[in-house]
Amino acid sequence: xxxxxxxxxxxxxxxxxxxxxxxxxxxxxxxxxxxxxxxxxxxxxxxxxxxxxxxxxxxxxxxxxxxxxxxxxxxxxxxxxxxxxxxxxxxxxxxxxxxxxxxxxxxxxxxxxx
Amino acid sequence: xxxxxxxxxxxxxxxxxxxxxxxxxxxxxxxxxxxxxxxxxxxxxxxxxxxxxxxxxxxxxxxxxxxxxxxxxxxxxxxxxxxxxxxxxxxxxxxxxxxxxxxxxxxxxxxx
Numbered sequence: 001x002x003x004x005x006x007x008x009x010x011x012x013x014x015x016x017x018x019x020x021x022x023x024x025x026x027x028x029x030x031x032x033x034x035x036x037x038x039x040x041x042x043x044x045x046x047x048x049x050x051x052x053x054x055x056x057x058x059x060x061x062x063x064x065x066x067x068x069x070x071x072x073x074x075x076x077x078x079x080x081x082x083x084x085x086x087x088x089x090x091x092x093x094x095x096x097x098x099x100x101x102x103x104x105x106x107x108x109x110x111x112x113x114x
Numbered sequence: 115x116x117x118x119x120x121x122x123x124x125x126x127x128x129x130x131x132x133x134x135x136x137x138x139x140x141x142x143x144x145x146x147x148x149x150x151x152x153x154x155x156x157x158x159x160x161x162x163x164x165x166x167x168x169x170x171x172x173x174x175x176x177x178x179x180x181x182x183x184x185x186x187x188x189x190x191x192x193x194x195x196x197x198x199x200x201x202x203x204x205x206x207x208x209x210x211x212x213x214x215x216x217x218x219x220x221x222x223x224x225x226x
Contacts, residue, residue, distance in 0.1 A: 004157075006157075032213045040221075041218060041219070042203065042216050042217060042218040042219050043158075043203070043216045045213075046176040048212070048213070059155055090157050090158070092157075092158075094214075096211060098164045100163075100207070101144045101146075101207075102148055102150075102163060102214075103158075103214050104160075105157030105158045105159070106157050107155075107156050107157045108155070108156065108157050110155075
């Protein structure tokens with residue numbers, strides 16, 4: 001079955017540490033996204049990528065970085081500059097020409113501070 | 115810019131009650147509209163969609179009609195079940211674009 005796989009499901013970060021969240025899709029989708037979700041709140045866009053080797057900042061990119069070296073993969077690094085990283089992180093993807101198409105989501109990674 | 119506003123939750127209903135979750139949007143052009151559902155600890159799943167005015171999306175007993183004149187896309191279900199307890203997100207997709215704009219989400223609790 002095609003889908004989006006996020007790993008790990010739970011992640012703990014120490015002070016001053018960078019951590020990387022994995023997102024892999026086998027849907028052959030062109031565009032991929034990272035969202036942050038805080039308790040009781042909606043989704044906020046961190047970064048998105050429409051094609052390989054290209055990505056754009058979303059609304060809350062500070063303290064995060066991404067890469068898109070392969071179509072299937074869009075890892076997110078939460079850097080030490082992100083002072084409040086505790087949240088639920090969701091990766092999504094969409095097929096090309098996607099204005100009528102829904103985004104497909106992974107099951108998320110919950111990041112907490114140790 | 116484009117935006118989505120949906121009713122605040124939580125919404126608490128008894129099993130078999132009628133559900134309405136209001137959603138209104140602001141957009142230029144003719145966006146596609148979506149309802150997503152999120153169960154605890156999971157990602158979002160598409161519940162239904164409508165791509166043009168007067169379209170009705172439906173799935174699993176849920177329905178929503180794309181009303182351009184009132185810029186609304188309210189979610190309804192005639193008889194909710196405990197298993198419908200989740201967070202529901204209304205969203206729109208920019209025409210020709212790759213970005214989806216989500217509402218803040220409405221949490222639904224259904225009591226047996």
